[in-house]
Amino acid sequence: MSGVSVNTIKGSASVPLCVDLDGTLLCSDLLYETGMAFLRKRPFRFYQPFVWLAQGKPALKQNLAHVADIDVSVLPYNQQVIDLIDAARQEGRSIVLATASHHSLAERIADHLKLFDMVLATDSERNLSARCKHDLLVKHFGPGGFDYVGNSRDDLHIWEGARRSYVVDPEKDVEKQAKALGNVEQVIKSDSVGLRDWARALRLHQWAKNVLVFVPLLAAHQLTNPALLWNGILAFLLFGLCASSVYLLNDLLDLADDRHHHSKRNRPFAAGRLSIKSGLVAFPVLLLTAFTGALWLLPWQFTGALGIYYVLTLAYSLALKRYMAVDVIALALLYTIRIIAGAMAFGLEMTFWMLAFSMFIFLSLALVKRYAELHEAKKKGRTEKTRGRGYYPSDLEMISSLGAAAGYLAVMVLALYIHDQTTIRLYAHPHVMWLACPLLLFWVSRVWMLAHRGEMHDDPVVFAVKDRASLVVGMLFCLVFWGAA
The missing domain is CATH 1.10.600 (Farnesyl Diphosphate Synthase)
Incomplete structure (x- = not known):
């Protein structure tokens, strides 16, 4: 995966599109996916994830990603978000997968979809969510130097530093709070759960x-x-x-x-x-x-x-x-x-x-x-x-x-x-x-x-x-x- 230099960001076509994974590109959450896969594989060790969580979220995600066998080719992806990414790629923009999921799973998903030029994800030292993700994206691309696609309350921090915001199937009240920031370009909604x-x-x-x-x-x-x-x-x-x-x-x-x-x-x-x-x-x-x-x-x-x-x-x-x-x-x-x-x-x-x-x-x-x-x-x-x-x-x-x-x-x-x-x-x-x-x-x-x-x-x-x-x-x-x- 090749990185994206701040110096390349000049016009709108040069502004990278950064995409969240859980609940955005993926119609699921990899933390829960790996948790259920672990429970299926080792039902009598149901307590183990709580032991890992006591060591911090990065340890929990790393251990679950290592033990759980997730087939990324059959995960439920959001086709509307993929269409948005395809449109951005046709404009010559760089696409970044920025997720709080563990980097091993994020890399596998990126390799499967072949849509991303760069992957930023949780590793053994940091849990890439909320403020941490905001600071890393600003460090890479500068304030207002990226567009961001997300869905959750944690993503409000990232949207604050983004040029444009794309809100996907937002959690309760998130759409309203995101629009209050004044940079929402599009709200993408799937069919409502009935x-x-x-x-x-x-x-x-x-x-x-x-x-x-x-x-x-x-x-x-x-x-x-x-x-x-x-x-x-x-x-x-x-x-x-x-x-x-x-x-x-x-x-x-x-x-x-x-x-x-x-x-x-x-x-x-x-x-x-x-x-x-x-x-x-x-x-x-x-x-x-x-x-x-x-x-x-x-x-x-x-x-x-x-x-x-x-x-x-x-x-x-x-x-x-x-x-x-x-x-x-x-x-x-x-x-x-x-x-x-x-x-x-x-x-x-x-x-x-x-x-x-x-x-x-x-x-x-x-x-x-x-x-x-x-x-x-x-x-x-x-x-x-x-x-x-x-x-x-x-x-x-x-x-x-x-x-x-x-x-x-x-x-x-x-x-x-x-x-x-x-x-x-x-x-x-x-x-x-x-x-x-x-x-x-x-x-x-x-x-x-x-x-x-x-x-x-x-x-x-x-x-x-x-x-x-x-x-x-x-x-x-x-x-x-x-x-x-």
């Missing part, structure tokens, strides 16, 4: 899974009991809050993997639509609300089941999902725990048939999820192990065999349940229930055939909620049991 972004991050559509908490109530023929029904609604909502908390944390830990995925890269955190900082605030609030509500409003057994769900989900996010077979069994357990939690909320006993059916049908769905991911990878000609998973595209045939077998075993368990003498005594017309078997056989077969054709969404629950045939089968399934009652 409820749709948070709805996607919280995975509200995945709350459909929580309907499983009502299964024990339905099986016990108590769906019309107002007190128990109210408990079910509470259990549904609290499970949703807990699950959304886990989804947020999972997305924060999976930023690198998601950005390499054909569809997950559009998730709000991976795409830079939502800040990592906001996610770190939101997920513990949701979690605390879920467990406080569970302890206060429902039996303690439900809270215990919710706790097991959270621990297993956390283990899945941190480690289990990277191990072949373990991941799909864990997913099947997470579905089954919802049914167990429902039984706890209603004070009902779980039956052998319900647990056996749940494990097999949800194992089949978990394998569908993996099959869809691998099918997409194979379609793109990939042969290596799927990023963040324990499978190769060549495993497709075996996964489909295991998944279809698990689905048909669920049908067999349903048939044995219908034939059980205890079940026969529970229903006025038990023979009607046999219609449920061909319905389930059709649905399992159809799901796997569509997956084989590459027409399956990578999440089978989302597919089932949107698929007309699945909804019809679900309605008919319920009608069969209603007619048998």
Whole structure:
């Protein structure tokens, strides 16, 4: 990288454009990016960054940059800022990357983008932010000898010494304070963050899974009991809050993997639509609300089941999902725990048939999820192990065999349940229930055939909620049991 001499600054075209990185050129913050990457890599050493911080911010940034494995090629960059840089380069201006992020990461980003003539960044001796950055830029280019592109309250100090200011997606009240300096040339704003972004991050559509908490109530023929029904609604909502908390944390830990995925890269955190900082605030609030509500409003057994769900989900996010077979069994357990939690909320006993059916049908769905991911990878000609998973595209045939077998075993368990003498005594017309078997056989077969054709969404629950045939089968399934009652 070549430096820029003060003597070269004569006309407007000679004034360098200095660009901030975090929150400006990058729709994220590298300190948080490296922090989450470190936590993903070494979850049991979560305390280490605080030890480094005690030695000063430069030490924290240097150690995180050294340990964390950040792929700068997939980071979410602000295209409007890149366009601004391109326009300045066409005018013959020098472009300087001036950032408080560690110089090793800043240099890698500059090498990747190939837009900068000079890089100024934090090193082992100084944290290049606020006044420190202002003084360094003035030292290099003189007072008013540079234009500066930034976004935060810290950048107000730099804008004071700049010739012109460019304000990008400013923090609260920063735009007003920047304009008061009288040198704002342009304010660049991306699309505002909306409820749709948070709805996607919280995975509200995945709350459909929580309907499983009502299964024990339905099986016990108590769906019309107002007190128990109210408990079910509470259990549904609290499970949703807990699950959304886990989804947020999972997305924060999976930023690198998601950005390499054909569809997950559009998730709000991976795409830079939502800040990592906001996610770190939101997920513990949701979690605390879920467990406080569970302890206060429902039996303690439900809270215990919710706790097991959270621990297993956390283990899945941190480690289990990277191990072949373990991941799909864990997913099947997470579905089954919802049914167990429902039984706890209603004070009902779980039956052998319900647990056996749940494990097999949800194992089949978990394998569908993996099959869809691998099918997409194979379609793109990939042969290596799927990023963040324990499978190769060549495993497709075996996964489909295991998944279809698990689905048909669920049908067999349903048939044995219908034939059980205890079940026969529970229903006025038990023979009607046999219609449920061909319905389930059709649905399992159809799901796997569509997956084989590459027409399956990578999440089978989302597919089932949107698929007309699945909804019809679900309605008919319920009608069969209603007619048998």
